[in-house]
Amino acid sequence: MSLVAEILQALESARDAHQFDQDVSIVDAAAEAEYIVEVASRHGADGARERALEYALRRAQGELLGHVLGFVRFMGVELLTDKQCLVPRRETEVLGRAAVRELQAMNRAAVNVVDMCCGAGNLACAIASHVDHANINASDLTDGTVDLARRNVKHLDLHARVEVHQGDLFEPLRGRGLEGQVDLIVCNPPYISSGRLGAERAELLDNEPREAFDGGPYGLTIHQRVLQDALDFLRPGGWLMFEFGSGQDRQLKLLFGRTRGAYVDIGWEQDAQGGARAAIARKAD
Amino acid sequence: MDIADKVRGFIKENFYADASDLTDEASLLDMGIVDSTGILELVMFLETEFDIKVEDQEILPENLDSIANTVEFVKQKQAS
Numbered sequence: 001m002s003l004v005a006e007i008l009q010a011l012e013s014a015r016d017a018h019q020f021d022q023d024v025s026i027v028d029a030a031a032e033a034e035y036i037v038e039v040a041s042r043h044g045a046d047g048a049r050e051r052a053l054e055y056a057l058r059r060a061q062g063e064l065l066g067h068v069l070g071f072v073r074f075m076g077v078e079l080l081t082d083k084q085c086l087v088p089r090r091e092t093e094v095l096g097r098a099a100v101r102e103l104q105a106m107n108r109a110a111v112n113v114v115d116m117c118c119g120a121g122n123l124a125c126a127i128a129s130h131v132d133h134a135n136i137n138a139s140d141l142t143d144g145t146v147d148l149a150r151r152n153v154k155h156l157d158l159h160a161r162v163e164v165h166q167g168d169l170f171e172p173l174r175g176r177g178l179e180g181q182v183d184l185i186v187c188n189p190p191y192i193s194s195g196r197l198g199a200e201r202a203e204l205l206d207n208e209p210r211e212a213f214d215g216g217p218y219g220l221t222i223h224q225r226v227l228q229d230a231l232d233f234l235r236p237g238g239w240l241m242f243e244f245g246s247g248q249d250r251q252l253k254l255l256f257g258r259t260r261g262a263y264v265d266i267g268w269e270q271d272a273q274g275g276a277r278a279a280i281a282r283k284a285d
Numbered sequence: 286m287d288i289a290d291k292v293r294g295f296i297k298e299n300f301y302a303d304a305s306d307l308t309d310e311a312s313l314l315d316m317g318i319v320d321s322t323g324i325l326e327l328v329m330f331l332e333t334e335f336d337i338k339v340e341d342q343e344i345l346p347e348n349l350d351s352i353a354n355t356v357e358f359v360k361q362k363q364a365s
Contacts, residue, residue: 195314217314217346218324224341254325258341 008033014060084144086212088122121149189222
């Protein structure tokens, strides 16, 4: 039996035996097994099997793959992870792919992008990797996220086109000549209500920081502020795109409605299961 | 019908709340009646029904998390 097959068998047994929380569930065991073996083999064949088996055991016990390996793949780009920051989730690729699609459709020689609430810098780095004429300003609040995002920019050698700032939402971006100049803003904000985070979703806080999830009392605080503040930075016709929680699409329609025509062409990006997971809209001309 | 009756009627009709539990002081968040999938419906109802404008930064539990809080908030907005 090959090492990949052995690891795959271990992951599949664990998946069948445990009822993991949604966020640590093993969705694609074959892809995970291959990645585990690849990372375990990076330091040579010596000890690779032992390392792979250790990784598989930790993963089988419900640890996030990103924490086990110290890496995660996001839109085909490998990023560093650590426990100070949310591990990029596969569902966020829905948002990243929509951003790449619209940036390429713009047909401009250079495009200005903002990644707000950038976390590990996954959207900024993936967009920069897929759109080589994109210049990106990313921002987040906490030391842990900004540090990791900067390390990812360095790890991927993107520092010529991606800059990471620290502060409260758009505040660190003000006064840098970006007002009214941004072609596209992506944002994956925290969107779980504080109450749910203290109850049925409390398991999320076992492994990752509260700031990555807590969207205020109603889970919409950051969305509300981003919808307003983004208008200062987008050029007319520029795109705002953000992720939201399952079932929040009705509330977001109402939030857009409350901006009284500031946004047009409001649409929804769906995940593989057909659920709306990201909103896209253009600033009115 | 006073403000409390109108708000209670809206919540019962739109959030399928159990009438017997819906006291003036009951927390709508704790009861699972209004959360991130419902708060804006309540806000838009208040704006339309009572001709007030609720700012984003006013969408807080201290203003909206019980019928009593909501009534007080609406009265303050109408007076201002």
